[in-house]
Amino acid sequence: MSKSQESTIEVKLFVDKKKKKVLFAESDKEFVDVLFSFLTIPLGTIVRLLDKQSQMGSLDEIYKSVEDLSADAFQTKACKAMLLRPLNAASGHFSSLKINIDDTRPRAAYVCINMNCRAPGDRVFSSFPDAVCKCGKTMQYVGNVSEDDGNLAPAGEDLDTGVFVKGLMRFIITDDLVVAPASTNLMLSLLQQFGVRDPEKLEETIVQLSSQQITGLLKRSLMSKHPLTELYFDIATTNDDADLYVLPKQLYPEQVSDGDQKLNSVKIKILQKKNNSSLLYVEAGAEFIDLLFGLLSIPLGSIIKAYGQWPSNGCTDNLWKSVDGNAKGCMRPERESLLVAPKSAPFGCGATKILQVDELDPTLDINCCFKCFKTCGFAKLGRCHEKTRFSTYMYCQEMVKSTKLYELNPKLPKDGRGNGETYMKGEQLKFMVTDDLRVLPLSVSTTIQFVSDAKMKMEELLEREITPTKFQVMEIQKAALISRNALSSVLLIPDKKIKAER
Incomplete structure (x- = not known):
């Protein structure tokens, strides 16, 4: 499609030109559907859409590590696809969006088309390319899995209903992306909130948002409380590390009683300075790497659900809260769960289990033999x-x-030697993880290079082994979203935290 034919979405902005601020926007369902679709997008897809410049803490480095690591380090070829192009459980509905920035293919089905296949559990399929049948043949693409309701509106429902919202309503969207149905009461409340005594002094301007601008809005929503203002006035957004040492009280309420619960399958060795001032890297096995890499497969909405808010400086959590809050009466009930608790692909990893993210059903019913x-x-x-x-x-x-198909575990090598649980090969490999979560194969030469670059003497270094707790892992995962010092912010006790504990 040429640029002249590219779809755009019309949005009306109410702008205070004197203060260079967008107070709020007004739109129909098309823009609101696109905003809500942000919640369904896996973090790995967001990093890719933003060209690995998402500035979401250390996620860019995690993504680049998956790209750079040899395929031999993974259990199967499909493992890379699961992380670099993670499945979006709602993607089957995205064809109805006016603008769809997620170019990930909808959930597909790959099967072994060898008619002579006699592999155990023959009625299997995979959602990922490069999956290998137990007979040794690479599975072939046979189409996309259709949604139960397709693109048809349920009986008695307005055909103009949107993807996530219903009816022909108009919506008001605040600068920090709170979504609510338009009303006189809300408009007056917002004008009063912003101290607008004379509405005539507000400038109404209509903008046509392109796919590129929508992608830019996604990036700003992850890092700023004023994404509409920054988009309209083309203000650059920066993301400073948040304060990791004072956690909001609402975070991890279920971890209070099991704060000392250790993950016995995960052991890491920390190479740091003896004075506790800096961390060079962590030596880890496949289980710990899974806790980091697995973040790429988790949808944005599920991250917000796990932590109760978006951990960074952005405002995407306002979209999440609007679904079950101000906009609840406008939502399609059967689609709400796709936004507030979006599922990840089957056969997830430690990251999905730690953050309690539900997975798609690994079975598929088809209406033929x-x-x-x-x-x-x-x-x-x-x-x-x-x-x-x-x-x-x-x-x-x-x-x-009719046939019930069972999803093949894409992590399980055809020779059956792997554990089918981790993305990376198990005990054969060890990895180095830097403070900003760059993952490298462990080697003597790389270790020497790290110590040399840090200009440290050997007598200054300390290696200690720990078994992290579930709470520590959640803190590291949270830090990965907001900090370039994700490991040291959790594994080294800063003076600020020491004083707070005294």
Whole structure:
């Protein structure tokens, strides 16, 4: 599509030109649907869409580490795809969005099309490319998994209903992305809040937002409380490290009683200065790396759900809160869970378990026999049911015309030697993790280079081994979203925290 044909979304902005501030915006369902779709996008996709310049703490480094590590370090080739192009559980609905910035393919089905395959558990499929059947053949793409409701509106529902919101309503969106149905009462309240005595002094301007501008709005929403103002006035956004040492009281309420619960399968060695002033790197195995890499597969809305808010300086949590708050009466009830508790792909990792993120059902019901599905995919499911005028089946003689498929664990190597749980190979490999969460294979030369670059003497260094607690891991994952010193901010006790504990 040429630039002249590119879709845009019309939004009306109410601007205080004197203060160079967008007070609020007014739009229909198209813009609000796109805003709410942000919540469904996995963090890895956000990093990729922002060209690995998301400035979300250390996530860019995590993503680049997955790219740079050799495929031999992963259990299977599919593991990389799970992280670099993570599945969006809501992507099947995105074709109805006026602008869809997530270019990830909807949940697909890959099957072994070898008709002579006699592998155990033959009725399997994969959602990821490069998955290998137990017979040794690479699975082939047979189509996208369709949503139950497709693009059809339920009976009695207005056909103009949006993807996530319903009806032909108008919405007001504040500068910090609180969404609510437009009303006189809300408008007057906002004008009073901003000290606007004469509404005529406000400038109303209509903008046509392109896909590129929507992507820019996503980035600003992750780092700023004023994304609409910064987008309209083209103000650069920076993201300073948040204060990691004073955690809001509402975070991790369930961890209070199990703060000392250790993750016995995870052991790490910390190389640091003896005076506790700096951390060079952490030596870790596959289990700890999974806790970091797995963040890429988790949708934005599930991160907000896990922590009760967006941990950084942005305002995407206002979108999340609006779904079950100011905009609740405007939402399509059957789609709310896609936003407030979006699911990740099946066969997740330690990160999804720690953050209690639900996964998609690893089964798939299809309305034909498995032989026809392997032959024709989703394109010709009806072929299995076609009959002659004599009421006999024309193409397929199978009497059972439905099949339950089971998702193949894409982490499980075809030789069955892996554990099928971690992205990385288990005990064979050790990794170095820098303070900003860059992950490298452990080697003597790299270790020497790190110590040399840090200009440290060997007698200044201390190595200590710890088994982190669940609470510590959640703190590291939170720090990964907001800090370039993710490990030291949690694993080294700063003076500020020591004083607070006394």
